[in-house]
Amino acid sequence: MSRNNSKNSQKPQTSFRGLQILSEDLRKKRNDLNFKTKEFISDLQEIETEINVNLKMAKEKYKKRRDRWNSKVKDLKKKKLEYKNLFDQLLEEKKSNQKKSKNSDRLVSMKQVERKIENLERTIETENLDIAEENSIIDQIRELAQSKQDFLGEQENSDLFKVERKVEIVKINLNRIYEQLNKWSNKSQENHTKMLEIFQKVDELREKKKRMEEDLIENKKTADRHHEQYLQVMNQRKKVSKGKSPYKTNKKPVRRTGHFNRRNEMIEKIKKEKLAEALEKQKAGKKLNLFEARLILEKSGR
Secondary structure (H helix, E strand, O other), rough: HHHHHHHHHHOHOOOOHHHHHHHHHHHHHHHHHHHHHHHHHHHHHHHHHHHHHHHHHHHHHHHHHHHHHHHHHHHHHHHHHHHHHHHHHHHHHHHHHHHOOHHHHHHHHHHHHHHHHHHHHHHHHHHOOHHHHHHHHHHHHHHHHHHHHHHHHHHHHHHHHHHHHHHHHHHHHHHHHHHHHHHHHHHHHHHHHHHHHHHHHHHHHHHHHHHHHHHHHHHHHHHHHHHHHHHHHHHHHHHHHHOOOOOOOOOOOOOHHHHHHHHHHHHHHHHOOOHHHHHHHOOOOOOOOOOOOOHHHHHOOO
């Protein structure tokens, strides 16, 4: 009776039914993981496309615009420097001409002439004059106005007056340059800011892609482990049901479809890239994360 109990107490995983349930469970897990691998690859391709689109926009749109405005600002700054130097030279020239000028006394007398004209005009307006007196005052006003006009004409032909006019013109142009510089610098900064925002977004996408690639490799490894376990259970099922030789888990796999091969090639490429990055970090004495350390250990164990 104890012998019968021994036979009936056979472990579920070694019975045909137990192995059948276990193999179906492993096959389902493997297939689910393989499906997840496809999703990872599809998401990675979408992220890569998004990265390329953003980089193209940053470089071909905002960087080009920023560089164009920067070039204009650079040229305008040269022009501003030229005008600033000219302005300083003209101020020195003006000071020099002011020292040489002999018109300072005449300027004072001109103000006296203007006041005298005003007083004479007021006299005509306010006092009761006869024709002779009024004509005499008008003659005086005419003489004084002519002397004023002669002085102004003489002054306009003087070196000091010419320099002062140049100073005013250069000052106007300088103000325009400063306004334009401010406007163009703002445009350059706007495009530079937008470019940096896109580069920041690209960095975030690359970080997301990096994490996803690590998850993809881990997912693939888990799927491979479940596949190996599935083959082992299928060997045991064959033994139990037919007593035939077990499957060889190390025999060459059945030829996969082109899509499956491309998927594996992509995963292997990612693993090589991550391993190269990990080795560079190790060589530089930088701290490795757990995933990078495992990749190096796997390489060393081969």
